[in-house]
Amino acid sequence: MTTPxxxxxxxxxxxxxxxxxxxxxxxxxxxxxxxxxxxxNGLKVLVKPDRRAPVVVSQVWxxxxxSYETEGLTGIxxxxxxxxxxxxxxxGPGKFSRIVAAEGGRENAFTGQDYTAYFQSLASDRLEVxxxxxxDRMANLLLRDEDFIKEREVVTEERRLRTEDxxxxxxxxxxxxxAYQTSPxxxxxxxxxxxxxxxxxxxxxxxxxxxxxxxxxxxxxxxxVDPPAVRALAERYFGPLKPAAVQSPKPRPEVExxxxxxxxxxxxxxxPYLLFGYKAPTAATRPEPWEPYALDVLAAILGGxxxxxxxxxxVRGEEVAADVGVSYDPYDRMTTLFTISAVPxxxxxxxxxxxxxxxxxxxxxxxxxxxxELDKVKTQVVAADVxxxxxVFAQAMRLGRLETVGLGWRTADEYVPRVRAVTPEQVQAVxxxxxxxxxxxxxxxxxxxxSSPVARASAPAAIEGGRHxx
Amino acid sequence: MTTPxxxxxxxxxxxxxxxxxxxxxxxxxxxxxxxxxxxxNGLKVLVKPDRRAPVVVSQVWxxxxxSYETEGLTGIxxxxxxxxxxxxxxxGPGKFSRIVAAEGGRENAFTGQDYTAYFQSLASDRLEVxxxxxxDRMANLLLRDEDFIKEREVVTEERRLRTEDxxxxxxxxxxxxxAYQTSPxxxxxxxxxxxxxxxxxxxxxxxxxxxxxxxxxxxxxxxxVDPPAVRALAERYFGPLKPAAVQSPKPRPEVExxxxxxxxxxxxxxxPYLLFGYKAPTAATRPEPWEPYALDVLAAILGGxxxxxxxxxxVRGEEVAADVGVSYDPYDRMTTLFTISAVPxxxxxxxxxxxxxxxxxxxxxxxxxxxxELDKVKTQVVAADVxxxxxVFAQAMRLGRLETVGLGWRTADEYVPRVRAVTPEQVQAVxxxxxxxxxxxxxxxxxxxxSSPVARASAPAAIEGGRHxx
Numbered sequence: 001m002t003t004p005x006x007x008x009x010x011x012x013x014x015x016x017x018x019x020x021x022x023x024x025x026x027x028x029x030x031x032x033x034x035x036x037x038x039x040x041n042g043l044k045v046l047v048k049p050d051r052r053a054p055v056v057v058s059q060v061w062x063x064x065x066x067s068y069e070t071e072g073l074t075g076i077x078x079x080x081x082x083x084x085x086x087x088x089x090x091x092g093p094g095k096f097s098r099i100v101a102a103e104g105g106r107e108n109a110f111t112g113q114d115y116t117a118y119f120q121s122l123a124s125d126r127l128e129v130x131x132x133x134x135x136d137r138m139a140n141l142l143l144r145d146e147d148f149i150k151e152r153e154v155v156t157e158e159r160r161l162r163t164e165d166x167x168x169x170x171x172x173x174x175x176x177x178x179a180y181q182t183s184p185x186x187x188x189x190x191x192x193x194x195x196x197x198x199x200x201x202x203x204x205x206x207x208x209x210x211x212x213x214x215x216x217x218x219x220x221x222x223x224x225v226d227p228p229a230v231r232a233l234a235e236r237y238f239g240p241l242k243p244a245a246v247q248s249p250k251p252r253p254e255v256e257x258x259x260x261x262x263x264x265x266x267x268x269x270x271x272p273y274l275l276f277g278y279k280a281p282t283a284a285t286r287p288e289p290w291e292p293y294a295l296d297v298l299a300a301i302l303g304g305x306x307x308x309x310x311x312x313x314x315v316r317g318e319e320v321a322a323d324v325g326v327s328y329d330p331y332d333r334m335t336t337l338f339t340i341s342a343v344p345x346x347x348x349x350x351x352x353x354x355x356x357x358x359x360x361x362x363x364x365x366x367x368x369x370x371x372x373e374l375d376k377v378k379t380q381v382v383a384a385d386v387x388x389x390x391x392v393f394a395q396a397m398r399l400g401r402l403e404t405v406g407l408g409w410r411t412a413d414e415y416v417p418r419v420r421a422v423t424p425e426q427v428q429a430v431x432x433x434x435x436x437x438x439x440x441x442x443x444x445x446x447x448x449x450x451s452s453p454v455a456r457a458s459a460p461a462a463i464e465g466g467r468h469x470x
Numbered sequence: 471m472t473t474p475x476x477x478x479x480x481x482x483x484x485x486x487x488x489x490x491x492x493x494x495x496x497x498x499x500x501x502x503x504x505x506x507x508x509x510x511n512g513l514k515v516l517v518k519p520d521r522r523a524p525v526v527v528s529q530v531w532x533x534x535x536x537s538y539e540t541e542g543l544t545g546i547x548x549x550x551x552x553x554x555x556x557x558x559x560x561x562g563p564g565k566f567s568r569i570v571a572a573e574g575g576r577e578n579a580f581t582g583q584d585y586t587a588y589f590q591s592l593a594s595d596r597l598e599v600x601x602x603x604x605x606d607r608m609a610n611l612l613l614r615d616e617d618f619i620k621e622r623e624v625v626t627e628e629r630r631l632r633t634e635d636x637x638x639x640x641x642x643x644x645x646x647x648x649a650y651q652t653s654p655x656x657x658x659x660x661x662x663x664x665x666x667x668x669x670x671x672x673x674x675x676x677x678x679x680x681x682x683x684x685x686x687x688x689x690x691x692x693x694x695v696d697p698p699a700v701r702a703l704a705e706r707y708f709g710p711l712k713p714a715a716v717q718s719p720k721p722r723p724e725v726e727x728x729x730x731x732x733x734x735x736x737x738x739x740x741x742p743y744l745l746f747g748y749k750a751p752t753a754a755t756r757p758e759p760w761e762p763y764a765l766d767v768l769a770a771i772l773g774g775x776x777x778x779x780x781x782x783x784x785v786r787g788e789e790v791a792a793d794v795g796v797s798y799d800p801y802d803r804m805t806t807l808f809t810i811s812a813v814p815x816x817x818x819x820x821x822x823x824x825x826x827x828x829x830x831x832x833x834x835x836x837x838x839x840x841x842x843e844l845d846k847v848k849t850q851v852v853a854a855d856v857x858x859x860x861x862v863f864a865q866a867m868r869l870g871r872l873e874t875v876g877l878g879w880r881t882a883d884e885y886v887p888r889v890r891a892v893t894p895e896q897v898q899a900v901x902x903x904x905x906x907x908x909x910x911x912x913x914x915x916x917x918x919x920x921s922s923p924v925a926r927a928s929a930p931a932a933i934e935g936g937r938h939x940x
Contacts, residue, residue, distance in 0.1 A: 070540035070541045070542060071541055071652070071654065071720075071722055072540060072719065072720030072721075174729075177652075178648055178651075178731065192652050192725065193725075194652070194721060194722065194723050195720070198720055198721060249542065250541075250542030250543065250665065250668055252541055252542055252664065252665075258735055258736045258737060259735045259736045259914075259916060260732075260734045261648065261732065261733045262732040262733075263648075263729060263730075263732075264729030264731070264908075265729045266728045266729045266908055267728060438734075438736055444729075
C-alpha cells in the first residue's frame with residue numbers, strides 16, 4: 001500500500017499551465033455552488049455537485065498533521081494514517097481497500113503538515129460505501145500490536161527510501177529544520193527516524209482518541225450527487241458518532257529570524273543542489289490581505305514556467321542553472337517559506353548559481369515588474385488555478401484544505417480576483433518586505449562519491465519520481 | 471527572588487585555577503567516604519561528611535530539566551522551580567524562604583538542561599529544617615492561579631532581561647537551536663517566550679505530578695553531619711511520601727550532523743561575537759571512556775587559562791581577539807557541544823578572528839601536543855577540580871549532578887585519574903574525530919546600532935555579569 005505524504009517541497013506544480021486555452025474554457029464548470037452543513041456532533045460537510053461525469057470523490061479531512069506534533073512523536077499523524085487501513089471492530093485488516101476496489105473505486109490517504117485526509121473516488125451511485133467505511137474507521141479503528149509492529153517497519157523503510165537515501169530530500173529536511181527555529185514546520189511530515197522507531201501502540205491510541213472525532217473533521221463530497229441525498233447519508237453514517245473534547249495544541253509561532261542562515265549537507269549524490277528559503281506570511285497568518293497573493297504572483301514571475309525569470313535568465317540565458325524551481329503556498333496554516341531551488345549547470349559553480357539567484361531577487365526588490373510581464377504571469381496563475389479545478393478531486397482538495405487550515409472554503413472564491421488585483425507596486429513591496437537576507441536560510445547539497453555505502457543501499461530510480469508527491 | 475538557571479553557555483569557570491598550591495593542599499579533604507542509601511519509596515540519599523566547619527549543604531535534585539520538555543512547554547521546569555517557593559498546604563507563599571533565613575540559612579534553586587535542584591546552606595544542627603521543608607514541597611505544593619499569573623510575569627521579565635536584551639545570550643540561544651537538529655538541548659532552559667506566555671496552571675500541575683516524587687529525586691547532604699542521623703531525618707520526613715509511576719521521556723537523540731552550519735544574529739550590540747560549536751560526546755553517551763576526558767584536556771589546552779593557546783596566540787600574540795573562551799562539559803546527559811567563543815579585538819575583522827580559531831583547531835588536529843604543555847594543562851585541570859571541591863556546596867553539586875544524569879556519583883572519583891591518563895595521541899585523536907567542519911556550527915553576532923528601541927530597553931549592566939551563571 002502506498003500512503004504518500006505531502007510536504008511543501010518544491011514541486012513542478014506551477015508548471016502545469018500548458019493547457020491555457022482549454023483551462024479557461026472550463027472556467028464555467030468551476031463555479032457551482034457549495035452546500036455546507038454541520039451535523040449535530042460537529043462534523044462539517046461540504047457538497048459540491050459537478051455533473052460532468054457519473055463519478056464522485058469523497059474525502060474526510062482531519063485537523064491534525066505534523067505541525068500538531070511535538071518532539072519525540074514527530075510523524076505520528078502519518079503513522080496513524082497507515083494504521084487506518086488495518087481494520088475496525090467490524091472489518092478485518094485490509095478489508096477497507098478490498099471493498100472499495102470491488103466497487104470499482106480508488107482510495108488512498110495523505111498526511112501533510114496541517115492535515116490528514118482520506119479519500120475514495122467511486123461511481124457516484126456508490127458514495128454510500130465510502131461514507132459507511134469512513135464513519136466506521138473514524139470511531140471504531142482497531143489498533144493491534146501485530147499490525148502496528150509490522151507497519152512501523154513499513155514506515156521506517158518508507159523514510160529510508162524517500163529521505164535517508166535521497167540526497168535532495170535529506171537536504172530539504174535539514175534546510176527546513178534550520179529555517180524554522182520554533183515552528184513545528186521544522187519537523188518532517190514522516191517524522192525523525194528515532195521517533196518512528198520509538199512509537200508505541202499507546203502513542204497511536206492516544207493520537208487517534210485525541211484527534212479523530214466528527215467535530216475535528218470535514219467531509220467533502222464533489223461529483224455527480226444531490227446535496228440532500230449526501231446529507232441523508234452523512235446523517236445516517238456519521239450522525240451517531242460522538243464528538244470528542246478536542247483541545248487545541250499550544251501555539252508555536254516561529255521566532256522572528258534576524259540573520260542569514262547557511263547549512264551544508266554532505267551526502268552521496270550525483271549533483272549539487274541549492275535551496276533558498278525566505279520566511280513568508282500566508283493568508284492564515286493574517287498579513288495585509290493582498291500580500292499572500294502578491295507573493296504567489298511573485299513566485300510565478302520568478303519560476304512559473306519556461307518564460308519565467310529564473311528559467312529564461314539562469315537556465316537558458318547565463319546557463320548557470322540546469323534546473324530551477326520556486327515554491328510558495330499562500331494557504332499554509334502558519335508562517336511558511338518562499339522557496340527557490342536550483343541545480344547548477346554542468347561545469348558551473350554553486351557560488352555562481354547562488355549569485356545568479358541573489359541577483360534576480362535583488363532586481364525584484366529594486367525594479368518594479370513591467371505591466372506586460374505581470375499581466376502574462378497573472379494569466380498563467382489564474383489559468384493554472386482554473387485548470388486544476390477541472391478535476392473533481394482537485395476541487396475537493398481545495399475545499400477540504402481551506403476548511404482544515406481554518407480559512408474556510410469560501411476563500412477559494414477569492415483566489416482569482418485577488419490574483420487579478422495584484423499590482424506591480426505590491427509585487428515589489430512583498431519582495432522588499434520578505435525576500436530579505438536577514439530572513440533567508442540557504443542550504444547546499446555537497447555531493448560525496450556515490451560509491452559510499454549509503455549510496456549503494458539507495459532506492460531504485462522508480463521511487464525517486466514519486467518522492468513526497470501526491 | 472533570584473532563581474538563576476544553568477546552561478552550558480561558555481563561562482569563566484575554567485579560569486578558576488589560580489590558587490593552585492592551596493587547591494592541591496586541600497586534596498586530602500576531598501576524599502571522605504560517601505554514604506549512600508535508598509528509602510523504601512525510591513529516594514536516593516547521598517551523605518558526605520565534611521567536618522571542617524559546622525555547616526551543612528542540603529540539596530534535592532530532580533531528574534527533570536529543559537531536556538525533558540517538548541515544544542509548546544519549553545521552560546516549564548524552570549517555571550515550576552519558581553512556583554516551588556509559593557507555599558504548600560501547610561506553609562504560606564514565601565514562608566519557606568523566610569524560615570530558612572530566620573534559621574540563618576541561605577537557599578535557592580537552579581534549573582538546567584538535565585536537572586532541577588533546590589538547596590539550603592545551614593548551620594549543621596539545623597539540617598532538619600531543610601529536610602522537613604523540602605519533603606513538604608516535594609508532595610504538597612499548592613499551585614494557585616494568583617501566584618501563577620504573577621510568577622509567569624516574573625519569568626517573562628527574566629527572559630527579557632537575560633536573553634532578549636542581551637545580544638550575546640540571544641546569539642547563543644539561536645546558535646544552540648541551529649546546532650542541535652533533534653536533541654532537546656536545542657531549547658533554552660528558560661523556554662521560548664511564546665511558550666512561557668502560554669503556560670497554564672494545569673501544565674504546571676501536570677509537570678509537578680509527573681516528575682516530583684521521591685523515586686525521581688536524589689537528596690545530597692554534605693557537611694558536618696553523621697550519616698546515621700541524616701538517614702533518620704530522611705526517613706522521618708521523606709519516608710512517608712508515596713512514589714509515583716515515573717515514565718521516561720521519549721529518547722530524542724541528535725541526528726548526525728553532516729555539514730557546516732552558519733548563522734548570523736543581527737541585534738543592537740556594542741561588540742561582535744563569534745561562536746564555534748562542535749558536536750561532542752560525553753561520559754553519558756558512552757563513547758570510548760577516555761574520550762570525554764581527552765576533550766576536557768583539549769578544552770583547557772585551547773582556552774584554559776592565560777597561557778592557553780587561544781589566549782596566548784589570538785589575544786596576546788596576533789591581537790586578533792579581545793576575549794576568548796572554551797567550554798565543554800563531559801557530564802552532560804546527551805551529545806553536547808564543544809564550544810569556542812570569541813570577541814574580535816578593536817579594528818580586527820570577524821573573518822580574521824574566525825581564521826585564527828580555525829588555524830588553532832587545525833594545529834590540534836595535525837600536530838600532537840608536546841608532553842610539557844600537556845602536563846602543565848593536566849596539572850591545571852586537576853587543580854581546578856580539587857580546588858572546586860574545597861567547597862561543600864561544590865562537592866554536593868558534583869554528587870547530585872552525576873547521580874541525576876545517570877552516571878552515578880562514583881564517577882566523581884574517576885575524574886582525576888582519567889584526566890591524568892590522557893595522552894598526546896588521545897588529544898589529537900579527539901581533535902580529529904570531533905573538531906571537524908562537518909560537525910561544526912558557527913554563529914556571528916552582527917551588531918546593529920545601539921540607538922534602536924531594543925537597545926534602549928536593555929537591562930542594567932549588573933544583570934549582565936550574572937547572566938546564566940550559577
